[in-house]
Amino acid sequence: MLPAAGCFSALCASGTVLGKVSRCASERSSSGDVQAELRYVRDGRCGRRMTLAPVLVRDARQLRPVGPALSSHGFQVVDFQTELEAETFFHTPTVRQRYYREICLAVQRATGAERVVAFHHNVRHQRPEEESTDFVSKIYDTRVHGDYTPQSAHEIFEWQLRAVPHKELAAYRNGHFLLINAWRNLNPEPVENDHLAVCDAGSVSEDHLLMLAATPEVGASLPALSAESFAERVSGPMALVQFSELHRWYYFPALTEKELLIFKCFDSDPESSQLPGHTHWPRRNAEQIDAGVHRSADYCVLFGKKLGKNETQIITQCINPSWNQVLEENIKLPDDITLRPDVLITLLDSDEGSFEPMVQMRYKASEPEALPQEWKKSPRWFQLEPVPGGVPTQGKLLLG
Known part of the structure; x- marks a missing residue:
């Protein structure tokens, strides 16, 4: 229930790369996993010194049975x-007027x-004839980083709240x-180089992060946050990531123009x-990079939801009848108009993909205390009836 926002690529919000693009000697195994070297911050004070760390970048397409999801891993492809x-995409007004709507709909689904x-976008390219602007850049950020700090993220949140009706502000905040x-x-061709690697959100802890504050020139002040000033305002505040063997890295090989990461x-x-990391990394050595142009557009999106004390958050995975497509969505009881307050919840066997019922009950949103206490201790697989939109609805029941 909240605004969402605009975006950038690996670092439209983080400024220029410090140092040279690293060489990444990587070998691909038959499983699709890649041994690579990623650029982590080494200096725990100013963040200007980097180091190469050997990591395994796993093929996210090999995750089974349903692949990574935003709720479980912090990323997914749709x-x-x-x-x-x-x-x-080199004509910013058209992108804002048309493409933003398409991106918002895709994220909403x-x-x-x-x-x-x-609220923002950035096109990465390698065209010598195209000049860099607030929305067009020739630089990929090869540092392991997060695009925001908690402070800059909340600034963007408040910026987007300006378009929200006043009566809804308290609920969003x-x-x-x-x-x-x-x-x-x-590009019409799949990505073969300059991949985007994303770190499993569950493998990054706060003590791995180095927060960088905005650093305006002496005597200058930061401009008010807007679409045009976004890159300048947010390029200073960012989070660099220090190496940890706990980090789990993934990429999607051969991403096509018909996929959105x-x-x-x-x-x-x-x-x-709060701040999982990501980075661009070359699949081959720097000397072997294709001469062809590689272009990408990235959109950062903000969304939120209101959860009251007596509401149950259900994060579901809705699977279509052919079982070919998984769509993750949030259903909030009791006031989602597609569900009745007395919807029948069928708890399933704890093994994912098993459909043998364990318990059946009538859930009334106005009586959360009626739920068995053991349900509140761990997620349970469930099925909802009646089915919203005729699509079988399954997922994990998370009680707050």
């Missing part, structure tokens, strides 16, 4: 269609957010919001990883 040609707002980056290949940049929920 299908995406647009009629805009790649050349259009994938997350179930009630309101999604795109008391709720939960995310900043999300949506990354897409603009969405990943979490900031989560206001203190119980979750």
Whole structure:
């Protein structure tokens, strides 16, 4: 239920790369996993010194049975269609007017957010004839980083709240919001180099992060936050990540223009990883990079939801009848109009994918105390009836 926001690529919000693009001698195994070296921060004070650390970047397409999800890993890939040609992305007004809406709809379908707002974008390219602007850049950020700090994330949140009706402000500020980056290949050919690697949100802890504050020139002040000043205002405040063997890295090989990689940049929920990292990394040695142009557009999205004391948050995975597509969405009882307050919840066997019923009961949203206490101790697989939209609805029941 909240605005969503706009975006950038690996670092439209983090400024220029410090140092040279690293060489990444990587070998791909038959499973699709890659041994690589990623650029982590080494200096725990100013963040200007980097070091290469050997890591295993896993093939996210090999995760089974349903692949990574925003709620479990902090990232996922969804299908995406647009009629805009790649050349259009160098014309900022058209991108804002048309593409932002398409991105918002795609994110809304994938997350179930009630309101999604795109606020910024950045096109990465290697065209010598194209000049860099606030929305076009020739630089990939090869540092392991997060695009925001908690302070800059909340500044963006408040910026987007300006468009929210006054009567809804309190609900949003008391709720939960995310900043999300949506990354897409603009080329007709799949991505073979300059991949985006994302770190499993559950493997990054706060003590791995180095927060960098905004550093305006002496005598200068930071401009007010706007679409045009976004890169300047947010390029200073960011989080660099220090190496840990606990980090779990993933990438999606051969990403196409019909796929959208969405990943979490900031989560206001203190119980979750707030600032998972990401980075661009070359699959081959620097000398072997293709001479062809590689273009990408990234959109950061913010959304939030209100959860009252007597409401149950159900994060579901809705699977279509052919079992070909998984869509993750949020259903909030009792006031989601697609569900009745007395919806029948069928708890399933604890093994994912097993459909043998364990318990059946009538859940009344006005009586949360009626739920068995053991349900509140761990997530349970469930099935909802009647089925919203005729689609079988299954997922994990999370009681807050």
